[in-house]
Amino acid sequence: MAKIDADTKIDRALTEFAERLGADDPVAVVGGRTKWEVGGAPADGTRMVAAPTGIVSYLPSEMVAVVRAGTTITELQSALADAGQRSALPYWGNGSTVGGALAVGQNSLDVLGRGRLRASLLQVRYVSADGHIITGGGPTVKNVTGFDLPRLMVGSLGTLGSLAEVILRTNPIPDTMRWLRGQGIDPFAAFDALFRPSAVLWDGKTTWIKIEGHRVDVDAEQAALVRRVGPVEEVDGPPELPAHRWSLAPRELRHLDQPITDRPKTSNPTYPVGRYVASIGVGTVWASEPQPARSVSDAIRTVAARMKAEFDPTGRLNPGRDPYTTAGM
Amino acid sequence: MDLRLDPDDLNSCVQCGLCLPHCPTFRVTGEESKSPRGRIALMRAVQDEDAPITTEVVDAFATCVQCRGCEPACPSGVPYGHLMEQTRETLADAGVLTPKWQRLAFKPLASPTMLNVGSKALAIAQRARLVPKRLGISATVPLRQPSLDASGQDVHLFTGCIMDAWQRDIHLAVKRVVEAGGIGVMPTGDTAPCCGALHTHAGLTGESRRLADRMIDALDDGKPILVDSAGCGAAMKDYGHLLGTPEAEAFASRVYDIAEWLAGSDEDLPTAKPLDIRVAIQDPCHLRHVQRVHQATRTVLRPYVRELVELDDDGLCCGAGGAYSVLQPELAGQIRDRKLDVITATKPDVVVSANPGCSMYLSPELDRHGIETIHPMQLIDRALNGLG
Amino acid sequence: MVLNRVVEGAKRLVSPDRPTTSGDPLLDQLRGALTADRVHLDGVQRSLLSHDASVFEGGVAGPVCYPTSVDEVVAIMKIADEHGRAVVPRGAGTGLAGGAIPLGAPIVVAMTKMNRILDLDIDNRIVWVQPGVINLDLTRYLRPLGYHFAPDPSSQQVCTIGGNVANNSGGPHCLAYGVTNAHVVAIEAVVPSGDVLALGGLDAEPLGFDLRGIFVGSEGTLGIATKVAVTITKNPPSVRTLLLSFDSVRDAANTVSGVIAAGVVPAAMEVMDAKITAAVEHYVGAGYPLDAEAVLLAEVDGSEAGIDIDADRIADVGREHNATEVRFAKSEDERALLWKGRKTAFGAIAQIAPDYYLHDTVVPRSKLADVLEEVYAIAERHDLLVMNVFHAGDGNLHPLLIFDGREPGVLARVHAAGDEIISASLAAGGVLSGEHGIGVEKQKFMDDMFSHADLDHQNRLRRAFDPTCRANPGKVLPMGHSCADIQALRRVPSGVWG
Structure with missing residues (x-):
């Protein structure tokens, strides 16, 4: 396995990527197309370019991996797993890419265990609208050197720059990972009863819980769970998730199983009406229908528009896609 | 202006700011000029850069309670208390701090006769409701005092000035507690009328030195000197620094806070049935931050009460600060409000404070919450004498 | 009353460069938007709020405002905008990179009264x-x-x-x-x-x-x-705190890498070398060993059942790297005392010399030992005392250069050594700052880590929020990027002492 090169040069794969992107016409970087509709489809006439691929370096004792944006999540996770580690990237099946996941910015199902995706990006290299390769952040796990371009790139759908290469923080895979399932138990009490659950999912009737750690920890947590909220059984994994992703505050999930008429009246129908699976303590809900548009203040729109104008004055990066819509989620 | 501060002491501050939250005036104002770091920076500006002494500079110094809560918090060991005392002395000498009318008020402290007459007058005035509230005198001054006589020659009990005139019942309780351990007590009475702490705080250090000299002469028998007022004890333990003589050092080493002495004594106090109360401990600043013997209060008191609770504020000042609550009533009141919140949060039956100034300042407010304020020795006295 | 007296030299309190009297419209507007007692223009406030915990000198605070609500902050921003003035926000003033010091004569906004x-x-x-x-x-x-x-x-x-x-x-x-x-x-x-x-x-x-x-x-x-x-x-249900002693800083640093390589991510891993341990021990008396060349303070937390597995693993890795002693904190008091020692390390330095310069860089964990050796060599070359205390688990170095500022020429050596430490960290694949920030301290090194185009993009990010360079201008980005130049446009007033 390659060592981290202290004096990382920008390699040929990146310069070739920049050349392919050019500096003039509308372009979009295409990954595995697993989340292609998020934020709206690219405008007609947009030229598609694939990001460079491959793991550049990975040193487990540093807990960082340098990886090109076009690398599939599968490839990266399996390389990490060989060394007993993992990343915060979500698993979206074959073909989904590291760069695509970062551009979309959605967390993994077990975000409580793996950490938020946005926090795992240490350094980013992207190609700017005018064709420069820009580096933001740094290769170390802790870094406050200058403005935080990596954070800006996560979830920006490639509209501010085209992701080329990233450095991600990795973490050890716990010794034991266990999914439990309980019928009719209180998911909120379950969440409170556990010290550090990796996921607590709930569909209104059944609760799925992921606990990780040393075997003795997991056993003890499971015992505490049974004592505090009721019986659970071990299962293979989480339930099948409905297609659409909602983003709510954790507190709002308490209203999900109430009759619609009892729920707080806020803007639009704020709560899903069909089948759902909610991530307790997180607020993500997978539902059978899409989340209605969320309101965005004028002040935020002003800053966002200025940001776009600063980074992509001609609007050539991923035209048609808007990070401020819930379309395609 | 040369403040006559030791340059090494002044330079020992590295501006880290760790003192800020331990300063009561910074806590209530959020202003750097009301913090130890800010005040030290101003001392430097005045002494090293000849900065003018403006109203604001004087205000920064005058608003310091001199609780010295910053000192234990300071990893660099800046002798802030001494720096502030010297600054005030220099400014008082120059006529900037503590004007004549205020100096007059310090006079009676050293004169038992004047103090007695004054206290009687005050007591009568209080009963006639003639004392304006803004004077900040919150305690009710007694009209008549029981007598306080010697019971042996083992230890001195320093009785002091205002405390003897206003709170002699505390001395009596202390005396009974010490006697319960088979020790004979000599109250100092008029032989050593005042420790000079309030004078030092006001920058009237010359007067403090005269008082210290007088006390060292009066109590030259080598016997331990017990003090039941934390502020007085701190001042007397500092006589070595104040006078700079070997005699003063020797004298200072004989001074003990009453709880400190009891905790370190070979003679055990008698046991008694613990009082069925929940007691919050309010550490006087000059016991905790200056003498740093506040743990002794707990050691000595613990057997005599059901429950001791700590205040969750790192021993922040209560705002009394000797004459501070009279000179800076507004800031003192804000500081006291913080302390009251912390005390009431612990839901005690009784608050103990080993400094009469703190008790007098807190008790009228705590009374309204149904919480009694009392000297720790009075509680022990109560337990020993079956008055619980 | 005494507080109203102004004595000798009062006339020498120089008037500030810009709003001079209460008649200045800026001042009047600020006082109208807040209250008069929370807008200050006196020398005390202005000089004290011109500094933080760093050694850096900038300009002098203009008016000092203490807002108590968001509406007041909005008003300050709008008034500043109207008068073309910069605004510098400030907290407790413990920053070490000069991020809160004013450049020029900006409005300083102290947030300490918004503390609920x-x-x-x-x-x-x-x-x-x-x-x-x-x-x-x-x-x-x-x-x-x-x-x-x-x-x-x-x-x-x-x-x-x-x-x-x-x-x-x-x-x-x-x-x-x-x-x-x-x-x-x-x-x-x-x-x-x-x-x-x-x-x-x-x-x-x-x-x-x-x-x-x-x-x-x-x-x-x-x-x-x-x-x-x-x-x-x-709060974790249980915590284990370990103190490991070593005969060399290298062994301690290698233990840190080894622990991570063994698949354990402790809650904390901190290293102190012998000199700083001595200073801390003198202050706190926490029971730190005085005969070790380096101590590693490690902490794991989690549920009670498995916590000793990780703690024992750390102990084992330490022993593999020649730990001379492995001690577990036996009580909450002992743990608190060990942490108090670690957290007051910087202030305790004044016991050794009146001045110190605290650096903050990050290097890859595997390079810790090498870079540390270089740091000691750099200090020796410049005839300076250096102590190391650092967040070893993150590779976050905090070399402290100890000196007496009264010694002629010493500051030049301190700065030269500091520059070399930063270069050594960057050469090892590290970054300029792990937690102190750039402020005014490290602007000149930003070009060593980033290209001109990189910094241009950072500036774009900033401009989207602050197109007119009003918010704490002159910080973070080096000269040559728009808001960094603003201090050159503004005359630094002279004469306000402090």
Whole structure:
């Protein structure tokens, strides 16, 4: 396995990527197309370019991996797993890419265990609208050197720059990972009863819980769970998730199983009406229908528009896609 | 202006700011000029850069309670208390701090006769409701005092000035507690009328030195000197620094806070049935931050009460600060409000404070919450004498 | 009364360069928007608020404002905009990179009076606080409820949440828990136009650009936070704290890499060398060994059942790397004392020499031992005393150069040595700052880490919030990038002492 090169040069794969992107016409970087509709489809006439691929370096004792944006999540996770580690990237099946996941910015199902995706990006290299390769952040796990371009790139759908290469923080895979399932138990009490659950999912009737750690920890947590909220059984994994992703505050999930008429009246129908699976303590809900548009203040729109104008004055990066819509989620 | 501060002491501050939250005036104002770091920076500006002494500079110094809560918090060991005392002395000498009318008020402290007459007058005035509230005198001054006589020659009990005139019942309780351990007590009475702490705080250090000299002469028998007022004890333990003589050092080493002495004594106090109360401990600043013997209060008191609770504020000042609550009533009141919140949060039956100034300042407010304020020795006295 | 007396030399209190008297419209407007007693123009306030905990000298604070509400901050921003004045926000003033010092004569906005804990929201696992709340006060408030605020910088007993947000503060326990950015979910911020932005949100994945994320760590250059929602973290059911002693700093550093390589991510791993251990021990008396060349303070937390597995693994790795002693803290008191020692390390330095310069760089963990050896060599070449205390688990170095500023020529040596330490860290694949920020301290090194185009993009990010360079201008980015040049346009007033 390659060592981290202290004096990382920008390699040929990146310069070739920049050349392919050019500096003039509308372009979009295409990954595995697993989340292609998020934020709206690219405008007609947009030229598609694939990001460079491959793991550049990975040193487990540093807990960082340098990886090109076009690398599939599968490839990266399996390389990490060989060394007993993992990343915060979500698993979206074959073909989904590291760069695509970062551009979309959605967390993994077990975000409580793996950490938020946005926090795992240490350094980013992207190609700017005018064709420069820009580096933001740094290769170390802790870094406050200058403005935080990596954070800006996560979830920006490639509209501010085209992701080329990233450095991600990795973490050890716990010794034991266990999914439990309980019928009719209180998911909120379950969440409170556990010290550090990796996921607590709930569909209104059944609760799925992921606990990780040393075997003795997991056993003890499971015992505490049974004592505090009721019986659970071990299962293979989480339930099948409905297609659409909602983003709510954790507190709002308490209203999900109430009759619609009892729920707080806020803007639009704020709560899903069909089948759902909610991530307790997180607020993500997978539902059978899409989340209605969320309101965005004028002040935020002003800053966002200025940001776009600063980074992509001609609007050539991923035209048609808007990070401020819930379309395609 | 040369403040006559030791340059090494002044330079020992590295501006880290760790003192800020331990300063009561910074806590209530959020202003750097009301913090130890800010005040030290101003001392430097005045002494090293000849900065003018403006109203604001004087205000920064005058608003310091001199609780010295910053000192234990300071990893660099800046002798802030001494720096502030010297600054005030220099400014008082120059006529900037503590004007004549205020100096007059310090006079009676050293004169038992004047103090007695004054206290009687005050007591009568209080009963006639003639004392304006803004004077900040919150305690009710007694009209008549029981007598306080010697019971042996083992230890001195320093009785002091205002405390003897206003709170002699505390001395009596202390005396009974010490006697319960088979020790004979000599109250100092008029032989050593005042420790000079309030004078030092006001920058009237010359007067403090005269008082210290007088006390060292009066109590030259080598016997331990017990003090039941934390502020007085701190001042007397500092006589070595104040006078700079070997005699003063020797004298200072004989001074003990009453709880400190009891905790370190070979003679055990008698046991008694613990009082069925929940007691919050309010550490006087000059016991905790200056003498740093506040743990002794707990050691000595613990057997005599059901429950001791700590205040969750790192021993922040209560705002009394000797004459501070009279000179800076507004800031003192804000500081006291913080302390009251912390005390009431612990839901005690009784608050103990080993400094009469703190008790007098807190008790009228705590009374309204149904919480009694009392000297720790009075509680022990109560337990020993079956008055619980 | 005494406070109204102004004596000798009062006439020498020079008038500030710009708003001079109470007749100045800027001052009148500020006093009208706040109250007269919370807008200051006297020499005391101006000189004291021209400094933080760093050694850097900048300009002098213009008017000093102490707002108490978001509306007042909005008013200050709008008045500043109208008068073309810069605004510098400030917390407790514990920054070490000069991020809060004024350049020129800006309006200084001290946030220390906005210090209320607003709304505890256990369901959402957050608490809304005003920016002037002290970090440790928040944890103290949360403690009885079984929670804490995870970032714990060494200055936590005094630094404010607003300051933590501005600097993306870390601390020993960020190794496992992450830095401030990971613990801030939403910010109410006033940008230089006077607009109030709601950045981030309490929902799982707020829509759009992560403006919250870029505001954290922006050192006051994007606006002023007026309200922050921070996550509350459950207190661990159990904690084990270990103290390992070593005969060499290299062994300690290698142990740190070894622990991570063994698949353990402790809550914290801190190393102190012999000299700083001695200084700390003298101050705290925590029982640190005085005969070791380096000590490693490691902590693991979690549920009681498995906690000893990780603790024992750390002990084993330490022994493999020649630890001369492995000690477990036996009580909460002993643990608290060990941490008190670690957290007051910097202040304790004054016992050794009157001045110190604290550096802050990060290197890859595997390079720790090499870079440390270089740091000692650099100090020796410049005839300076160096002590090392660092967040070893993160590779975050904090070399302290100890000196006596009264010695002629010593400052030049201190700066030269500092420059070399930074170069050595960058050469090892590290970064300029792990938690102190860039401020004015490290601007000149930004070009060593980033290209001109990289910095141009950082400046674009900034401009989207602050197109007219009003918010803490002259910080972070080096000269040659728009807002960095603003101090050159503004005459630094002379004569205000301090």
